[in-house]
Amino acid sequence: MSTAPAPSAGVPxxxxxxxxxxxGGLTAVEGFEARLGEHEVVGLIGPxxxxxxxxxxxxxxxxxxxxxxxxxxxxxxxxxxxxxITSLGVARTFQNxxxxxxxxxxxxVQTAMDLRLGYGILASVLRTRRFREREREITEKSRALxxxxxxxxxxxxxxxxxxxxxQRRLEIARALATDPRLLILDEPAAGMNPQETDELxxxxxxxxxxxxxxxxxxxxxxxxxxxxxERIIVLDYGRIIATGTPAEVRANPAVIAAYLxxxx
Amino acid sequence: MAFVLDxxxxxxxxxxxxxSLNLINGFAGMFSLGHHGFFAVGAxxxxxxxxxxxxxxxxxxEAAVVAGSASSILWFVAxxxxxxxxxxxxxxxxxxxxxxxxxxxxxxATLGFGEIVRILAQNTEAVGGARGxxxxxxxxxxxxxxxxxxxLLYAILVVALTAVTFVFIRNLxxxxxxxxxxxxxxxxxAAELVGINLARxxxxxxxxxxxxxxxxxxxxxxxxxxxxxxxxNLIKGIYILLFVVLxxxxxxxGTIIAGFVLxxxxxxxxxxxxxxxxxxREVLFALILIILMISRPQGLLGHKELADTRFWQRLFRRQRxxxxxx
Numbered sequence: 001m002s003t004a005p006a007p008s009a010g011v012p013x014x015x016x017x018x019x020x021x022x023x024g025g026l027t028a029v030e031g032f033e034a035r036l037g038e039h040e041v042v043g044l045i046g047p048x049x050x051x052x053x054x055x056x057x058x059x060x061x062x063x064x065x066x067x068x069x070x071x072x073x074x075x076x077x078x079x080x081x082x083x084x085i086t087s088l089g090v091a092r093t094f095q096n097x098x099x100x101x102x103x104x105x106x107x108x109v110q111t112a113m114d115l116r117l118g119y120g121i122l123a124s125v126l127r128t129r130r131f132r133e134r135e136r137e138i139t140e141k142s143r144a145l146x147x148x149x150x151x152x153x154x155x156x157x158x159x160x161x162x163x164x165x166x167q168r169r170l171e172i173a174r175a176l177a178t179d180p181r182l183l184i185l186d187e188p189a190a191g192m193n194p195q196e197t198d199e200l201x202x203x204x205x206x207x208x209x210x211x212x213x214x215x216x217x218x219x220x221x222x223x224x225x226x227x228x229x230e231r232i233i234v235l236d237y238g239r240i241i242a243t244g245t246p247a248e249v250r251a252n253p254a255v256i257a258a259y260l261x262x263x264x
Numbered sequence: 265m266a267f268v269l270d271x272x273x274x275x276x277x278x279x280x281x282x283x284s285l286n287l288i289n290g291f292a293g294m295f296s297l298g299h300h301g302f303f304a305v306g307a308x309x310x311x312x313x314x315x316x317x318x319x320x321x322x323x324x325x326e327a328a329v330v331a332g333s334a335s336s337i338l339w340f341v342a343x344x345x346x347x348x349x350x351x352x353x354x355x356x357x358x359x360x361x362x363x364x365x366x367x368x369x370x371x372x373a374t375l376g377f378g379e380i381v382r383i384l385a386q387n388t389e390a391v392g393g394a395r396g397x398x399x400x401x402x403x404x405x406x407x408x409x410x411x412x413x414x415x416l417l418y419a420i421l422v423v424a425l426t427a428v429t430f431v432f433i434r435n436l437x438x439x440x441x442x443x444x445x446x447x448x449x450x451x452x453x454a455a456e457l458v459g460i461n462l463a464r465x466x467x468x469x470x471x472x473x474x475x476x477x478x479x480x481x482x483x484x485x486x487x488x489x490x491x492x493x494x495x496x497n498l499i500k501g502i503y504i505l506l507f508v509v510l511x512x513x514x515x516x517x518g519t520i521i522a523g524f525v526l527x528x529x530x531x532x533x534x535x536x537x538x539x540x541x542x543x544x545r546e547v548l549f550a551l552i553l554i555i556l557m558i559s560r561p562q563g564l565l566g567h568k569e570l571a572d573t574r575f576w577q578r579l580f581r582r583q584r585x586x587x588x589x590x
Contacts, residue, residue: 091457100455101451124435125431
């Protein structure tokens, strides 16, 4: 009451209202609502084709909204390019890994720090002191991130040459390099064995604490989702059919119907 | 002597062109077929400066410009600068609509640009139409006696500026700008989502690449007595594209090596082989390209630089080993 609230206090990290996306006659997502506070871990689940990845593409600006509004940390993202939305503090990983395959592991992470570099062409060409200092700084930061995801020894490896699980971890390191407040993960555990999935869960917990993150994740591994998430949103045919704690969602008849089919 | 230097000038200009093309085609992954268009813009811009500026400023009554005088040298430098700037502006103009194009479509659009420049020059009387333009020598008096001096001076200048081009582009590549371009080549969507401004990065590549092509054009126009529209045809564009593709898209040293090999081969066929098979020159290049694309599609050096190759490192290590043992 006495002092103005801190800018982020009370402002949700992500707010989506009435978000709708149509591709021609096909409605991929309709009336999607979500409000993610700081440090929350929220899962987005639903059968194949329910519109989960479309929601991610709408948040990150890859697709334009048909209707509704999305705000990141209180800032409406309407009309912003994906790179501008990234600079607001949103980072993501991809369902089918999208690394810069012919760049080194370290360069993959460095590339994602471009937002913070801000030196010009002349600085690059003349190798000015500002250039050298900024480059040294982000190289150190990049190595620290690689250390965090257990890839410190592979820094000079070609990203495309990494093993599958390592590529997934590199994607996470690259996403963290943009210094996000909200990290959205598209099926991070896909293709992992149970042990790898456990390790991923632990790693995400550490990362979330250390980087002060809100997590939003799509995942088909239900055990993983139920354990990771405080809250779950269930999509089916582009609409939210349930939200709640893992236990509530698991008991929800509509969710069971969506996954197993209706009993007629 | 003058013979070797003359070839050195021509080769350096082609290498400068190819290096700047590699920035666009190799590193940024935007397959442009219109680089000879930027070369033409630079050449014509420089020719216009020399023709209307230097020659035009000669007071009536005096025969012509005095090559080597202070004002002539200034005009020469001005023609290079104008060549760079004009081509850079065209790089921007071509780059903007090309932002939305990819792959074959981009190649066709840039090819169209190259043709437009040539045909415009051919039909514009102010730049001599099909006859082309005369470009006076400004740097030094050039006659039978000073032929060697002139060639030496110009060769030094052109080689030095090609070296500058190499260092400029290499440093640009090994910085945030280069990482942005390569990341776009690797995965455009992922690049944009880690915060790369696609339009800015691509335009930067187009403008910088075009500007160096403009410099090459300006150097070329000042070296030749005459430039004609038909020199700036697609074959020229393909010729330098060969340097890039054969050397490795994304390898600057590869471009230089491939350029040297192709140029020498070209001149051997042109000068030493019997007349009848000279027309087979272009067939030879097509054959080289086909063979290389089958056996080594990534080009000689791929996307590595010479210093990163095993061959080079072995050479280097051996030298160091010798030093240590002695």
